[in-house]
Amino acid sequence: MAQELFANASLFTPPEPENLETIDINPTIIEGLILRFMHINTTMVAHEIAAELCVPYYGVVEPILIQLRDSRLIEVTRGDMAAMSYVYTISDAGRARAMQYFEQTTYIGPAPVSLESYNRVVAAQSLKNITVNSDRLREAFDGLVFDEGILEKIGPAVNSGRSIFLYGPPGNGKTSICERIVQSFGGAIFTPYAIEVKGQIIKVFDEFNHVQIPPEEDMRLQGKYDRRFRLIRRPIIIVGGELTMETLDLIWNNEARFYEAPFQMKANGGAFMVDDFGRQRVEPKTLLNRWIVPLEKRVDFLTLHTGTKVEVPFDELIVFSTNLNPKDLVDDAFLRRIRYKIPINDPSHEHFRAIWKIVSEAKGVPYADEVVDYFVEKHMRSHGRPLRGCQPRDILENIIDVCRYKGVEPTVTAEMLDDAAQAYFVKFDDMNYKMLGT
Template sequence: MPPAGYAYEDNPFKLENPSVLDIAPGEPKSLEDTGLRMGLLADLGLKFLYYAGTGTGVAIAESMCLPWSGVVEHVVDFLAAEKLVDLRGGKGFGRASVEFALTEKGREYARDALTRSTYVGPAPVPIEQYNALISSQTEETPVVGQEDLVAALGHLTVSAELMDKLGPAVNSGRSLFLYGPPGNGKTSLAEAISHMFGGEVFVPHCLEIDNQIIKVFDRIIHTPVPLEMGRDANGRRQTFEMDKRWSLCRRPAVVVGGELTLETLDLIYSESTRFYEAPFQVKANGGMLLIDDFGRQKVHPTDLLNRWIVPLEKRVDFLTLHTGKKFEIPFDQLLVFSTNLDPKELVDEAFLRRIKYKIEVGNPDEESYREIFRRVCEAAGIPYVDQAITYLVEHYYKPRSMEMRSCHPRDLVSLIRDAARYRQIPPALSKDLLDQACEVFLVNL
């Protein structure tokens, strides 16, 4: 919990959703608070010393992301009592600053521990503690209002009609099917949706189930938020003491495409490291999971979608350890499917019924096309000329009965800049440059 007297309106953390601190996991005060067995904690300590050679009590505690007092000190006491570590002396007072090293017996035990799992680092969070916190975190998900939606999509040209469809879908926090012709911004819409939630979520470094370790935190996906409060009225620096096995991160947005398979939706076990990597949907908990270019995966769409039926209905998923044990884990994210194909050709009616929001992202009308072109030109530093777009429409689109796509302005402006660079002239929406771009770009569209 936040320190006494902490006022959200001060928000020294600069959090987008400071009330998330109400559910912050407190720092463990005892071994029982960690929810972990002594054997697992002892193994982590042994493996740390095996690789480090020697280490102080504080260093062992920092590696495990657990407090020395009341927790790691008892782990070290256990290792010493079993004659697995020796004291090597140290600087300062107290056992926390004493250096420890493995005995010969300790090295033997450490090697044995490494045959079970090579994982070394922050102690895991028991699956029961994870499930409880994620359930509480779901209740903290902010409501997205009309103004929030307009602000989040301000960099895109989106019709009012499409806005009114997206708003309720986003607030449902469940599932969304975006479909329509390619090049009209479905992926950009989904990514913007993920950012509009804002706020922060708690992500564990790893999980524990049946003494097995599952790595969750991913530096590519999760962006930590520093938890330092600044100073109080007396100038003393305030800190927020929470369980360091967790990181407070920006809401994650996970995007997967053609690489998605049924295997990657379950735990990924490494025979060499002997611990697990969490699947995409677990890493996306609290945020958004976008299945981009749906229907282009190697696995059949029906098989892939059947995998989501239970999670979509029950808001829980079931994962399987390599031992065969199944366990329950929260399925707490906005699941977005994006496809260029007709949804009716991909899946049957039964599955489409389970996805409540199916929104078509169609081709832009001429007015929207001009606005997109204007924005692209502005971003590229090229003067926008409306008559040039009239020429483009009348001489290329209409005679060839071509459909306008939202991506065309970006691609055409890029080609204009390439041609201008080659000619060593300033880029502009001139007839010559526009014709050259259209002749190489629009010919097969």
């Protein structure tokens, strides 16, 4: 059953608009985009205009070009029998009209979709349509060393669609766990490049946080679909100490005169992870209060710079992650609102070996149990240092850097381990500072 639900969610394709009667936005928005494009480029071929706007030429772009031409805002300077190959040049009157549109917004890019279309697309690809079972979760966590009991806690938490609180010492893979959770959702989803709300443009697609699927990797991109949408891997948006309350609302660019969607809106269909929870410039209680309505109602309310509230879908898993004591952050009443609290503890010696082996194989470094045991005994246990999941990667990368500098093949010796440990476990006490002349 879960497989069927997952398949239905993954095969959704937004239909291509056929004409101006069926497209979901006002034609004047498309007109403004065309004139802004032409003001910048002066001359454009008809099919290039359609490609830039990501809408069909016939039925959508063509009638608007004819209207602009009849109004003498643009003119055909070259063309043959095929209207798609006409070369258009903007007129002085067209430039004047374009400047009026620029005063409203300087947005240049694919035509936006309506908020209603965005809502339908999010609902069609909702996480509610996916059930993550034990096999799917185990497959997603393959190659990650962890306590087996973790899966039994994560599985129900993921299916709840509520928030998850991961806590424990730093460097033990809390971020990796969140990434694997999103991987267990599977598939790819369509997200709009931009949406239009009450005459305002909100840019949603994020080139940095969204991973776009190449056309050859998904059959849906081979046929007709609404090209105003981008097919992306289910997103995971990770924020840390830089998070503020302002970045959780629409971000207005006063010069460009359009909005950037907030982090949680970009995370729809995936996960939003607040890393280093408790180290933000926002009180933890204030940050948790921000999510009460979205988590209960599955909608979020954003504010335009005019003061108008906009209701948008909230379809994602929120993961809070911290290496601080949860009781030092919020009281018990607030902790109860987070249904699933999962400790991520230090790895055992056996798990530490397994992590070291995986990292060694990935980086092409010889592995031996004796090497790990030497490092643990001399540099960890004898100093009372706890094992951390990140240490094998960090130590081996240090050794690889040294080998590259010396021009030798990557290898691990006791001397190299000692040098790497000395560089890694630095104590910045008063003596060190004096030696550095500070």
